[in-house]
Amino acid sequence: MIKAVNSWDWEIGNKTSFWSHTLKELWAFRHLLAGLVRRHFLLNYQQTVLGPLWILFQPTLTLATYLLVFHKLVGISTGSVPPVLFYLAGIILWNFFNDSFTGTSSTFKEHAHVFSKVYFPRIIMPVSVISTQLLRFAIQFIMLLCAMVFYSFTRGFSFPVNSWxxxxxxxxxxxGAFSLGLGLIFSVLTAKYRDMTNLANLGVRLLMFLTPVIYPLATIPENVRWLVQLNPLTPMFELFRLAMLGEGTIALPSILYSLGFTFLLLTGAWLLFNKQGDKLIDIV
Incomplete structure (x- = not known):
């Protein structure tokens, strides 16, 4: 007598687990992830006058504002780096973080109607947002490279050639991992408490002033510099400018602090999202 054995890839039940969504399951839905990235990218620019050119227009307009306010009026020094390149490097990296965090923090609020109708790993949605923003960053990064080439021919700017x-x-x-981890935590909080959305928007605006986006870390007085260095994003922005523009203030302990903080944040946020994800469908 032959006994039939049913083998299941997934079993959908009413129990939740910290390990309910693994990287293996995420890989199994990679085609859905690719489709969502394409959808996010196209929907952002449908029925717009400039279309995908908004990817370049937004940082350009921000750059003009920073040059007028912080360079001309306030007079913040950018060291030996041309102000245009200094601000543009900070803008594109900050936009990547800000847009990724904003998109992932509203995961349940924006996609509750989809989550309640069909099953797929909930983590697919925030990961698709990060992937879309990564594509936007790549385009803006090319714009930064073009600006560096222009300054090398017109202003004598030298491309830094180093291991950084x-x-x-x-x-x-x-x-990206830091914005994903922070966004996953706030996606759970905003699903339970709607007023947390306002707190998240306010918090990310204030965080920009504790991140060396509009100023180099070296210009901060020593007695208050520790406050900026508590921000895990600070070493990444300084290291990014050092690698791209040849000027930045970094130290190995601060880099290890940033990497360790991001790892712990993303791990904890991933477990929290897995545990609470299915429970939140009835709330939203």
């Missing part, structure tokens, strides 16, 4: 250039992919991944 190899750290750029790790910087981007670390900033």
């Amino acid at each position: 250039l190899l750290t750029i992919p790790f910087i981007v991944l670390n900033v």
Whole structure:
């Protein structure tokens, strides 16, 4: 007598687990992830006058504002780095973090209607947001390279040739992981408490002033510099400028602090998201 054995890839039940969504399951839904990235990218620019050119127009307009306010009016020094390149490097990296965090923090609020109708790993949605923003960052990064080439021919800017250039992919991944971890935590909080959305928006605006986006870390007085260095993003921004522009204030302990903080944040946020994800469907 032959006994039939049913083998299941997934079993959907009413129990939740900290390990309910693994990297293996995420890989199994990679085609859905690719489709969502394409959808996010296209929807952002449908029925717009400039279309995908908004990817370049937004940082350009921000750059003009920073040059007028912080360079001309306030007079913040950018050291030996041309102000345009200094601010543009900070803008594109900050936009990557800000847009990634904002998109992931509203995961349940924006996609509750989809989550309640069909099953797929909930983590797919925030990961698709990060992937879309990574694509936007790549386009803006090319714009930064073009600006560097222009300044090398017109202003005598020298491209930095050092081993720090190899750290750029790790910087981007670390900033993306940090925004994902922070966004996952706030996606759970905003699903339970709607007023947390306002707190998240306010917090990320204030965080920009504790991140060396509009100023180099070296210009901060020693007695208050520790406050900026508590921000895990600070070493990444300084390292990014050092790699791209040849000027930045970094130390190995601060880099290890940033990497360790991001790892712990993302791990804890991933476990929290897995545990609370299915429970929140009835709330939202």
